[in-house]
Amino acid sequence: MSPEETPDPGGLEPERAPRAVHRPVLIDEVVAWLAPREGSILVDGTAGAGGHAAALARRVGDSGRVVAFDRDPEMLELARKATAGLPVSLVHAPYSAMREKLAGRGIAAGEVDGVLLDLGLSSDQLAWRHRGFSFGSDGPLDMRFDPTSDGPTAADLLAESSAEDLATAFFEFGEERFSRRIARRIVETRDAEPLTTTGQLAELVRRCIPGKLRHGPIDPATRVFQALRILVNDELKHLDAILAELPDILAPGGRAAIISFHSLEDRPTKWAFRNDPRWTVLTKKPVIATAEETAVNPRARSAKLRVAERWSNQEPTPTPTSPST
Known part of the structure; x- marks a missing residue:
């Protein structure tokens, strides 16, 4: 893997x-x-x-x-x-x-x-854009290992979870230092612009990261995507x-x-x-x-x-x- x-x-x-x-x-x-x-x-x-x-x-x-x-x-x-x-x-x-x-x-x-x-x-899972695991290409925010299950997708969790719960997940599962800032932005903007694609989420996360930290060897969205995937799939x-x-x-x-x-x-x-x-x-x-x-x-x-x-x-x-x- x-x-x-x-x-x-x-x-x-x-x-x-x-x-x-x-x-x-x-x-x-x-x-x-x-x-x-x-x-x-x-x-x-x-x-x-x-x-x-x-x-x-x-x-x-x-x-x-x-x-x-x-x-x-x-x-x-x-x-x-x-x-x-x-x-x-x-x-x-x-x-x-x-x-x-x-x-x-x-x-x-x-x-x-x-x-x-x-x-x-x-x-292979990363390569399939329709599965929503990767921010390298735009696709639906699914992230379920088993797409035939009735469990919530990543988009569902982003739409329904509180800022506190999202921040906790981003920090604990992704070790994201700006977890609270990212979670607040998601909650503040989701009613006007629901997050349904990987591109939307990745861009939102990048905008929450201070400019000098955006340009490193790892995309700023990496930790949030990891955390969300772990959360979706328990x-x-x-x-x-x-x-x-x-x-x-x-x-x-x-x-x-x-x-x-x-x-x-x-x-x-x-x-x-x-x-x-x-x-x-x-x-x-x-x-x-x-x-x-x-x-x-x-x-x-x-x-x-x-x-x-x-x-x-x-x-x-x-x-x-x-x-x-």
């Missing part, structure tokens, strides 16, 4: 994007740490375009299984193409529903050998829910690998791994992308991979010192 400052690669509609543009980050490292074997049962909680799921499925053989979740039906279509012919089952559901959905497919709690979560947003609530359940989902000796892109995702992951006695932390420091990977995939520069193993009485399996291929 990708942080919001990734440039919009053209705003292609999904029907005009026959192949995925997203490159899975830290893919060699994920395979090395999860160490899939013939017959393994693995779960990719964030299927995206299917890159990680396909790489893992190639290692589990015909007797193994990869179950891949995603809230976004359009991403699942890309994943379907990437995993064709491989032992992968695709599930349209949030990863927080993992335990329930696995049970419905005959996989009981405690039977999973490895779980991957690649958090955040994919380049991302941190879903993350907290799955962190609490992962130890029960995994078999003894099973591993969880979580890739985060900002501190709001990384902090709860780090805390859960270090403070739950059912975990053995395998990555004392987060694994980051190599210079070679960031050179060809700049999105990887902010990725952090943490891995923990479900405690067992058995001797721990050797941990890798370098990615396997």
Whole structure:
């Protein structure tokens, strides 16, 4: 997945994007740490375009299984193409529903050998202007990971929320220092000019930022867009829910690998791994992308991979010192 400052690669509609543009980050490292074997049962909680799921499925053989979740039906279509012919089952559901959905497919709690979560947003979602994730091209302010749901869109929340609630969200989820100023401007102007497009919101935010701070490496609208997306999709609530359940989902000796892109995702992951006695932390420091990977995939520069193993009485399996291929 990708942080919001990734440039919009053209705003292609999904029907005009026959192949995925997203490159899975830290893919060699994920395979090395999860160490899939013939017959393994693995779960990719964030299927995206299917890159990680396909790489893992190639290692589990015909007797193994990869179950891949995603809230976004359009991403699942890309994943379907990437995993064709491989032992992968695709599930349209949030990863927080993992335990329930696995049970419905005959996989009981405690039977999973490895779980991957690649958090955040994919380049494909950013590229689709009709989804409203990117301010690189104008589109409707939707931002729902699942556009088939009846949950509020970003435009709905901007129209209905109080200035205080918006300011809190911009500050807590986006670390936006001008959160109150931006929230007041939204409330003051929304009756006369409802915010319905990404271009409108981005321009409003930019006008709220002092002139000397508008011209930096990151667009001033980045933090507000991140905060609004997290709010629309309840991302941190879903993350907290799955962190609490992962130890029960995994078999003894099973591993969880979580890739985060900002501190709001990384902090709860780090805390859960270090403070739950059912975990053995395998990555004392987060694994980051190599210079070679960031050179060809700049999105990887902010990725952090943490891995923990479900405690067992058995001797721990050797941990890798370098990615396997």
